[in-house]
Amino acid sequence: MAEHALARESRGPALSVFGRNWAIFFLLLMFVVFVFSGRNFLTVANLQTVLYSACTSLLLAYAETFVIIARGIDLSVGYVMGFSTIVCAGVIRDLYATQFGVHWPAGAAIAVGIVAGLAASLACGLASGLLVARFRVPPFIATLGVLGVAYGFTLHASDGGFPIAFLPNVMTGIGNGYVYYYNPALHAHSFFGPPAGTTAQQIKDLVRLFPNSLILTLVCLVVLWHLLKNTRFGQHTYAIGGSLDAAVRAGIDTRRHLLQVYVLSALLSGIAGIVWVFQTGQGNFVPMGSNLELFAIAAVIIGGASLNGGKGRIISTLVGVFILGILANGLALSGVETFWRYIATGVILIVAIVVDQLFPDLF
Amino acid sequence: MTRKSGLAGFLGQRWAVLFLLLEVIVFSVIGEGFFSLNGVQIVLFYGTSLFLLATAETFVIVTGGIDLSVGFIMGFSAVVSAKLVAAMAVGGMDPLPAILIALVATLLIGLLPGLLSGFLVGWLKVTPFLATFATGGIVYGVSLLLTGGGETKGVPDLANVIGNSYFMYWAPGHGLSFFTRPEVVRGTRVLEIIPSMLVVTAVVVIAAAWVLNRTRFGRHAYAIGGNEDAAVRAGINIRRHYMVIYTASALFSTLAGLIYMLEYITGKPDAGTSYLLDSIVGVVIGGASLYGGAGTVWGTILGCLILSVLETGLRMAGVPTFDKFIAVGLILILAVLIDQFFPELIHKED
Amino acid sequence: MGYLLEVRNIVKRFGGLTAVNNVSMGVSAGEVVGLLGDNGAGKSTLIKVISGVYRAEEGTIRFKDREVEIASPMDALGMGIETIYQDLALAENLNTPANIFLGREKMKKSLGVLNVLDHDYMHEESRKVLEKLDILIPSLRNKIKALSGGQRQAVAISRSIYWDAKFLIMDEPTAALGVAEQKKVLDLVNRLKDHGIGIIVISHQMHDVFSVADRLVIMRRGEKVAELVTRQTNPDEVVSFIVGAETVRK
Numbered sequence: 001m002a003e004h005a006l007a008r009e010s011r012g013p014a015l016s017v018f019g020r021n022w023a024i025f026f027l028l029l030m031f032v033v034f035v036f037s038g039r040n041f042l043t044v045a046n047l048q049t050v051l052y053s054a055c056t057s058l059l060l061a062y063a064e065t066f067v068i069i070a071r072g073i074d075l076s077v078g079y080v081m082g083f084s085t086i087v088c089a090g091v092i093r094d095l096y097a098t099q100f101g102v103h104w105p106a107g108a109a110i111a112v113g114i115v116a117g118l119a120a121s122l123a124c125g126l127a128s129g130l131l132v133a134r135f136r137v138p139p140f141i142a143t144l145g146v147l148g149v150a151y152g153f154t155l156h157a158s159d160g161g162f163p164i165a166f167l168p169n170v171m172t173g174i175g176n177g178y179v180y181y182y183n184p185a186l187h188a189h190s191f192f193g194p195p196a197g198t199t200a201q202q203i204k205d206l207v208r209l210f211p212n213s214l215i216l217t218l219v220c221l222v223v224l225w226h227l228l229k230n231t232r233f234g235q236h237t238y239a240i241g242g243s244l245d246a247a248v249r250a251g252i253d254t255r256r257h258l259l260q261v262y263v264l265s266a267l268l269s270g271i272a273g274i275v276w277v278f279q280t281g282q283g284n285f286v287p288m289g290s291n292l293e294l295f296a297i298a299a300v301i302i303g304g305a306s307l308n309g310g311k312g313r314i315i316s317t318l319v320g321v322f323i324l325g326i327l328a329n330g331l332a333l334s335g336v337e338t339f340w341r342y343i344a345t346g347v348i349l350i351v352a353i354v355v356d357q358l359f360p361d362l363f
Numbered sequence: 364m365t366r367k368s369g370l371a372g373f374l375g376q377r378w379a380v381l382f383l384l385l386e387v388i389v390f391s392v393i394g395e396g397f398f399s400l401n402g403v404q405i406v407l408f409y410g411t412s413l414f415l416l417a418t419a420e421t422f423v424i425v426t427g428g429i430d431l432s433v434g435f436i437m438g439f440s441a442v443v444s445a446k447l448v449a450a451m452a453v454g455g456m457d458p459l460p461a462i463l464i465a466l467v468a469t470l471l472i473g474l475l476p477g478l479l480s481g482f483l484v485g486w487l488k489v490t491p492f493l494a495t496f497a498t499g500g501i502v503y504g505v506s507l508l509l510t511g512g513g514e515t516k517g518v519p520d521l522a523n524v525i526g527n528s529y530f531m532y533w534a535p536g537h538g539l540s541f542f543t544r545p546e547v548v549r550g551t552r553v554l555e556i557i558p559s560m561l562v563v564t565a566v567v568v569i570a571a572a573w574v575l576n577r578t579r580f581g582r583h584a585y586a587i588g589g590n591e592d593a594a595v596r597a598g599i600n601i602r603r604h605y606m607v608i609y610t611a612s613a614l615f616s617t618l619a620g621l622i623y624m625l626e627y628i629t630g631k632p633d634a635g636t637s638y639l640l641d642s643i644v645g646v647v648i649g650g651a652s653l654y655g656g657a658g659t660v661w662g663t664i665l666g667c668l669i670l671s672v673l674e675t676g677l678r679m680a681g682v683p684t685f686d687k688f689i690a691v692g693l694i695l696i697l698a699v700l701i702d703q704f705f706p707e708l709i710h711k712e713d
Numbered sequence: 714m715g716y717l718l719e720v721r722n723i724v725k726r727f728g729g730l731t732a733v734n735n736v737s738m739g740v741s742a743g744e745v746v747g748l749l750g751d752n753g754a755g756k757s758t759l760i761k762v763i764s765g766v767y768r769a770e771e772g773t774i775r776f777k778d779r780e781v782e783i784a785s786p787m788d789a790l791g792m793g794i795e796t797i798y799q800d801l802a803l804a805e806n807l808n809t810p811a812n813i814f815l816g817r818e819k820m821k822k823s824l825g826v827l828n829v830l831d832h833d834y835m836h837e838e839s840r841k842v843l844e845k846l847d848i849l850i851p852s853l854r855n856k857i858k859a860l861s862g863g864q865r866q867a868v869a870i871s872r873s874i875y876w877d878a879k880f881l882i883m884d885e886p887t888a889a890l891g892v893a894e895q896k897k898v899l900d901l902v903n904r905l906k907d908h909g910i911g912i913i914v915i916s917h918q919m920h921d922v923f924s925v926a927d928r929l930v931i932m933r934r935g936e937k938v939a940e941l942v943t944r945q946t947n948p949d950e951v952v953s954f955i956v957g958a959e960t961v962r963k
Contacts, residue, residue, distance in 0.1 A: 135703065137696065137700065137703070138653050138699070140429075140653055142696065142699075144692070145693065145696035146692065146696075147692065148640075148688040148691050148692025149689045151689075151692075152685045152686055152688035153685075153689070155685030155688070156685050230829035230830055231828070231830065232818050232820070232830070235807075235815075235818055238806060239815055241806070242804035242805055242807060243803065243804045245802055246802040246804040246812075247804065247815070247816070249798075249802040250802070250817075251790070251816040252815070252816045288637065288688075289637065294431075294496060297496075301493060306490075307490050310804070310805070311806060338507070339503070339507030340504060340508075341504070342500040342503045343500065343504030343508075345497075346496075346498065346499070346501035347497070349497040350493075353483075353489045353490070353493050353494070354487055354489070
């Protein structure tokens, strides 16, 4: 027995680096290919576009990461995001744009809107979590049911799917803003807004660095990474995913823990929804069939997690999201039509799974 | 292994039958024209695609898997068959042979994604969720590729006639006729009974139920779903079995797409995507367990009827479609909770 | 010297079925008692009563010379009565220290503010307890999945010992183990005796039972049909009690 363990360790390093990091290698490979095949792929502007649009995908994928590690699944992430978007935007509009005869200042309206959006997502998370943890409904069904209800409410609140407009302009300023601006014409730079005196013609020549929305996503990244790696919560999530029995017998309150996991997932989806309002300046709902949840799950799996639970990491999920994001971006810039994205995603996913099958112990 | 077969299983869904009756009564009261031959036919008409896709899912779910590609395969087969027929018609072929050839060809082509999924699940031990998601994505991409995003035109009207024909017609003075509309004087009311496509669906569903209930293949499916290891040790060739199961699922999905093409004389990649969740819901309401080993085709049909009645009833009662999602979500949760807390209502012989 | 753990006149019923019918037995500190019997004899039920999974309809339990009530698994664990089930209840995707400390992880302060898992402490403590029990596991950082059956068994046992188990119940400890590993586990059980732990071992393997058990309690159809001193009996006699060829010899 000792010999086997030792032998496996010595085989370990070389192959395990590959097995663990095949996704990163693949990402780099794709990157290189697109540098050559894509128009303007390797530009500051384009890369920031990728980062910018990855924000919501990252948050949804982080949500799925926790749930999947715990051997569950959350099909509602995309629709909870849409629900929170609509609630947030709706509240802001109603308070700010004089719908009910009130006209709150933008800041207050936005603050209340954010709280409302988060509360909406929290409600969904509680529903899913209770169904799974307390009533032992299979997660597939529980989150499917919750998404149906959330979607219905979303449609109601948006009058059938109309975007909610009349939001304060400052929102897009924050959502689409960057940290650092440089105006070459004026040789002036500034933070969080274009330099004073920038004219309309100069706007398109501005050098912009680091989208604001990315800040929030990075903060979430760090917090969630810490949560998963360094806390009891993270450790117990892995344990529950690996063996629910072992966790129960070790005295872990698995019911409460699972509830927390689904609430966390919904909250992250809610945050994604709010980010989206800031990014688009409107409340757009998420139509049925957008498959956001499937892409989030795919990203987590490509990153190395298993639907059987017990495995998965925040950084790996990040890689998975970028593989899918850069794929879409690169293909578009290479002049390839969107349907290849589906085909390519399918193929990459198959590769990811097969590699996972062949090197299961190395993640 | 809690297998409920045939009629016993069907009647075992006591609460589901009651629920269905309740629905029918409620909608008959609040909806205009719901409780009529017309209403019934609308329900069943909407249901045809759902029944087929849900039957596909039943096969897969019984073995403990899931198939996310059914909707995409349906769209794919609609697109492929439409394009084939249109191409042949433009090429000067008579509509009838063109349609027949296209149908048969598509039937065969549509099996390919099933073979791929079956291979992934059976040989490479890929989890069904991912295998079928990947396959479905690929199929969807190919559909988009074929149509360039638009709808196909050029399908001869004969297809439409076939797709929208009825099994029986009754016209005063002409008596009963089958499959072909009687030539009547303008203005005479012709009674249309049972759409032909529904008959086709019924035949397929009955055959599927028979396979699952009465053949060794079907028994093996339940065994695999109940305990894969035990099935392996009992000598069942699970690799081949998975291959056949997922191919069968693709077959049913392809059929659904063909019927779609005949009804609407066009093919869209999206044709089936809205049915995916409903089909799984129908299977679950019908008593299957997502872990495998239980469930019947009849139970699934019952579950689908509940959904289809709900959808049609809400529409005819003028309720906005948003509430359909809420209702379906709630019903789904209700179904599972009932199964959990009152198993006697479902598992009659346990 | 009194028993460490003693059960008197335990009766456990499930509906119309009496699974355990008026069974009394005791285990002293540093003693191993083998609990034997065919399937359905009531062994599992009896140990589940002791470990708190079931509550007996009648009878008493005495631990360390005091009558106690064991109403739930938590009660049993709190007293130091631990059960090692056949499936070991280990999380295969975690490593040895993580399993030993599962549910009771040690935290430390990082950067003065954050509470983080103290992996080093848990690693060191695990190494110490494994060393104390003379168990060899080459790398504690490997996930449990990489360990052999015997090593996993050892980890499960070490976990109980680390958390101060006074009494261990082991359900089929050597089932599914190879010969060499079986010996290692049995050696470990013998070492536990030296630490003053009281142990009940359920096993179908006659050889195992005879190599570690000091006394044997045999159940049949819910009743205790024999209590023997291992040295004074032999496998044939034991088997005959299990299947019922001999009458009661208490």
